Amino acid sequence: MPIYIIIVIIIFLLIYYNKRNKIEIDTIEYVRDGCYPIIGNLFSLIKNRTKFLKNSREIYGDCFKVKLLNQTIIFILSPFDWINIIKNQSLQFMGEQFSRTIFDLDHNFFGKSQLDTELQGYFTQYLKCSNGLEKLNITLIEEMILFIKKEKNDLNEKQMKWRNIGLFEFCSKFLINSITKTLFGNVELEFIERNYRNFDSNIQYLFLLFPKWIYQLLFRNLLKSRYYLNKYWLSSIHEYNESDLIRDRTNLMMKNSDWFSSKDYAGEKTFLLWSSLTNTIPTLFWSLLYILKDEFIFEKVFNEINEHFPKEFFNNIQHISFNDTILHDKLICCIYLESIINESLRLYSNPMIMRKSIKDFEFTLHDKRKIFIEKNSIIALYPNIAQNDSNYFTSPNKFIFDRFINKMGENSHGFLPFGSGKSMCPGRLFAKSVIKISIIIFLQFIHHKLNHLENKIPNEKTHRYGVGVSHPEKDIQILLKF
Numbered sequence: 001m002p003i004y005i006i007i008v009i010i011i012f013l014l015i016y017y018n019k020r021n022k023i024e025i026d027t028i029e030y031v032r033d034g035c036y037p038i039i040g041n042l043f044s045l046i047k048n049r050t051k052f053l054k055n056s057r058e059i060y061g062d063c064f065k066v067k068l069l070n071q072t073i074i075f076i077l078s079p080f081d082w083i084n085i086i087k088n089q090s091l092q093f094m095g096e097q098f099s100r101t102i103f104d105l106d107h108n109f110f111g112k113s114q115l116d117t118e119l120q121g122y123f124t125q126y127l128k129c130s131n132g133l134e135k136l137n138i139t140l141i142e143e144m145i146l147f148i149k150k151e152k153n154d155l156n157e158k159q160m161k162w163r164n165i166g167l168f169e170f171c172s173k174f175l176i177n178s179i180t181k182t183l184f185g186n187v188e189l190e191f192i193e194r195n196y197r198n199f200d201s202n203i204q205y206l207f208l209l210f211p212k213w214i215y216q217l218l219f220r221n222l223l224k225s226r227y228y229l230n231k232y233w234l235s236s237i238h239e240y241n242e243s244d245l246i247r248d249r250t251n252l253m254m255k256n257s258d259w260f261s262s263k264d265y266a267g268e269k270t271f272l273l274w275s276s277l278t279n280t281i282p283t284l285f286w287s288l289l290y291i292l293k294d295e296f297i298f299e300k301v302f303n304e305i306n307e308h309f310p311k312e313f314f315n316n317i318q319h320i321s322f323n324d325t326i327l328h329d330k331l332i333c334c335i336y337l338e339s340i341i342n343e344s345l346r347l348y349s350n351p352m353i354m355r356k357s358i359k360d361f362e363f364t365l366h367d368k369r370k371i372f373i374e375k376n377s378i379i380a381l382y383p384n385i386a387q388n389d390s391n392y393f394t395s396p397n398k399f400i401f402d403r404f405i406n407k408m409g410e411n412s413h414g415f416l417p418f419g420s421g422k423s424m425c426p427g428r429l430f431a432k433s434v435i436k437i438s439i440i441i442f443l444q445f446i447h448h449k450l451n452h453l454e455n456k457i458p459n460e461k462t463h464r465y466g467v468g469v470s471h472p473e474k475d476i477q478i479l480l481k482f
Contacts, residue, residue, distance in 0.1 A: 027369055027371070028060075028063050028064060028065055028074065028369075028371050029060050029064055029065065030064070030065045030066070030067060031056045031059075031060065031064055031065065031066050031067075033055070033056070033059070034052070035067055038069070039068075039069060040066065040067025040068050040069060041066045041067055041068060042068055042069065042208075045066070045068065045208075045466075046208075046463065047462065047463075048462040048465065049350070049352070049382075049462075049465035049466045050350060050382075050384055050385070050462070050465045051462070053075060053077070053382055053385060054385060056075070057077055057385060062076065062077045062078035062081075062365075063075065063076050063077070063078070063081075063365060063369070063371065068208070069210075071209075071378060072374075072377055072378070073354075073377075073378045073379075073380050074371070074373065074377060074378065074379050074380065075380050075381075075382060076365070076379060076380070076381060077381070077382060077385050077386065078365070078366060078367075078386075079383075079386050079392065079413035079414045079416070080366040080413060081365055081366050082381055082383075082413070082416065082420065083420075084363075084366075085355060085363075085379055085381065086355075086420050086421040086423075087421065088355075088363070090357055090358055090359055090361045090373075091355035091356065091357055091358070091379055092355060092356050092357075092358050093355060093421075093422065093423040094354050094355065094356050094378075095423065097209065097356070098207070098209070099267065099271065101206055101209055101212075102203065102206040102207070102271075103226070103230075103267035103268070103270050103271045103274075104226060104230060104263055104266075104267050105263055105264050105267040105268065105271075106261040106263045106264050107264065112259050115252070115256055115259055115260075118252055119249060119252065120426070122245055122248050122249050122252075123245075123426035123427070124426070125245075125248075126243070126244055126245040126248075127245070127426055127427050127429060127430045128426070128429055130325045130328045131323060131325065132244075132245075133328055133429060133430060133433060134320075134323075134324065134325055134326075134327055134328050135243075135244070136182060136183075136243060136245075136430060136433075137327050137328070137331075137433050137437060138317060138318075138320055138327060139182045139243070140178055140179070140182045140433075140434060140437055141314065141317050141327075141437060141441065142317065142318065143177065143178040143181045143182050144174070144178045144437070144438070144441045145314065145317075145441070145445070147174060147177050147178055148441070148445050148446065148482050149482075151163070151480075151482045152482035155481075155482060161481060162449070162479040162480065162481050163479070163480045163481070163482075164477060164478075164479055165477070165478065165480060166475030166476065166477055166478070167285060167288065167289060167292075167450075167475060167476045167477075167478045168281075168282070168285045168471070168472055168475045168476070169475060170478070170480065171281050171282075171284045171285045171288065171438075172197075172281050173193075174284075174438065175277060175280055175281050175284065175434070175438065176189075176192075176193050176196065176277060176281075177189060177193075178438075179276050179277060179280070179434060180192055180193075180273065180277075181241070182243060183242070183243050183245065183246055183272065183273075183276060184239055184242055184243070184246055184269075184273070185239035185240050185241035185242035185243070185246075186239055186240045186241055187232075187236070187239055188232070191228075191232065192229070192232070192273070195225045195226075195228045195229050195232075196225075196229065196273060196274065196277065198221060198222070198224075198225035199222060199225040199226050199229060199270075199274070200274060200277070200278055202219060202221075202222045203222070203274070203278075203467065204463060204464055204466065204467045205219055205222070206219075206222070207352070207466060207467060226270065229266075229269075229270045229273070230263070230266035230267055230269075230270055231266070233265065233266045233269040233270065234262055234265070234266050237250060237254070238250065246269070246272070249268070250265070250269075253265045253268070275425075275427060276427060276430075276431075278467070278468055278469075279349070279431065279468040279469040280431050280434050280435060282348065282468075282469040282470060282471050282472075283341060283344055283345060283348070283349075283431075283435055283469050284434075284435050284438050284439070285472065286344040286347070286348050286469075286472075287340050287341050287344045287435060287439060288438075288439060288442065289457065289476060290340065290343075290344065290399050290401065290457075291340065291439065291443075292448065292450050292478075293450060293457075294401075297340070297401045300336050300401070300402075301336050301337060301340070301439070301443070302443055304333075304334055304335070304336050304337065305334070305337075305439075305440050305443055305444065307333075308330045308333050308334060309330060309334075309440050309444065311444050311445075314444070328433075331433055331436050331437070334436060334440075335405055335406075336401065336402065336405075337436045337439060337440075338404065338432070338436070339401060339402050339403060339404035339405050340401050341432055341435050341436070342403070342404040342415075342417075343399055343400060343401060343403050343404060344399075344469075345417040345469065346387045346388075346393065346403075346415060346417070347387070347388070347399065348460065348469050348470045349383075349384065349387070349417035349468065349469045349470075350382070350383075350384035350464075350465050350466060350467075350468070350469075350470060351383070351384075351417070351419065351466070351467070351468050352380055352381070352382055352466040352467075353380065353381040353382075353383070353416070353419055353420075353423075354378055354379065354380050354381075355378070355379045355380075356376065356377070356378050356379075357373050357374065357375055357376060357377045357378075357379070358375065359375050360372070360373070360374050360375050361373055381416070382466075383414065383415070383416035383417070384465075386413070386414030386415075386416075387414050387415060387416075387417075389414060391414075392413065392414035392415075393414065399457075417469075445482070446480055446481070446482055447480070447481040447482075448478055448479065448480055448481075449478065449479040450476070450478050450479075451476075451477055451478070451479075458472040458473050458474045458475075458476065459472070459473040459474070460472065460473060461473050
């Protein structure tokens with residue numbers, strides 16, 4: 001027998017063995033329910049991601065495959081596998097792909113690691129270090145107090161004592177105003193707010209990473225709002241009173257124009273605007289709602305606030321040195337506030353954490369099962385399932401305001417509201433500070449009347465599942481006096 005025929009037979013035998021071995025190794029099933037030709041499980045994921053994944057978990061266990069158009073997504077829902085997924089060198093964070101699709105970045109600087117490191121360094125300097133946070137938080141308080149004064153003057157001009165408004169709508173206005181001015185300075189707020197709201201209202205579809213032509217055909221208003229935001233940043237490079245974080249990041253990009261395109265610069269600012277607001281607004285809403293509707297919780301929180309942040313504290317806020325950590329230290333002492341925020345995140349945060357494989361490899365689950373992961377496959381974690389699971393949290397469907405006292409709940413494998421590893425949200429400390437300060441300012445400076453007929457906990461908007469913190473399906477009306 002000629003040698004080349006022997007070689008061909010050996011090659012075919014190797015191919016057959018590898019395929020057979022792959023089938024034996026890969027015991028992970030595809031979700032068949034609600035799976036249609038071409039589109040796969042798309043409709044189920046869009047309609048109610050959490051319900052679909054919970055139902056699939058009951059049938060297929062903690063690991064299963066989902067078809068989405070021409071893409072396979074492997075969901076791994078057990079927290080005991082997450083650390084190995086996040087640390088696995090064969091899996092890559094999909095930041096570049098998401099930022100291109102969602103914020104229209106070029107990412108020319110990918111591959112220029114020094115520039116990327118410098119950009120990330122500003123997050124550490126201003127969003128993680130206590131001194132950097134102190135300056136942002138003081139500015140934030142000043143903007144919030146200015147907002148309240150303007151609201152009071154507006155009511156006086158209209159000869160009204162109380163303002164009837166939805167609690168979620170108030171949280172939106174309050175934070176869009178104060179956070180935007182704190183970070184970006186004196187921007188055209190009405191223009192920014194209008195386009196941010198339009199952009200955020202349908203952004204969940206951008207996370208599905210459809211082909212570009214689908215967005216151009218079906219989501220023109222979404223793309224138009226993003227275009228207006230990006231165009232605004234290009235027309236206004238530096239704003240008066242912008243934060244050091246925005247100033248330094250902008251200057252770095254301007255100095256390295258060979259690597260950063262105008263799309264990178266504009267898209268980065270839209271990303272920072274969106275990421276600073278999209279989860280803080282609903283988290284503030286849920287936290288405030290549980291505080292206001294329960295007299296016992298309200299009393300606990302109000303006493304804590306009066307102890308560390310009496311009204312008199314805010315009379316001299318502008319005289320606090322940025323080099324001190326007075327505000328930062330006082331916020332740490334508010335343990336009930338911290339616990340309430342964490343409990344709200346446990347119940348309502350539902351990000352879908354995704355990684356993409358850069359090569360074929362074999363992965364061993366915590367139960368010793370082996371799965372074969374092909375190159376370009378997507379691995380997805382969905383912590384909300386574990387965060388509402390009695391295996392990890394006692395009475396998971398109940399809001400327990402002191403569950404996280406002494407950080408006990410945070411040690412659970414199932415609690416992952418900000419992601420993990422290198423891709424963990426760099427602004428998480430600032431976000432928590434924003435929510436704490438917002439609640440403190442609200443309770444100290446705003447009188448409220450919550451309609452007890454309407455203070456039931458609303459359902460969540462299911463179409464937001466997978467993006468971040470859920471929005472309420474229905475707003476709760478509240479009377480406010482400033």
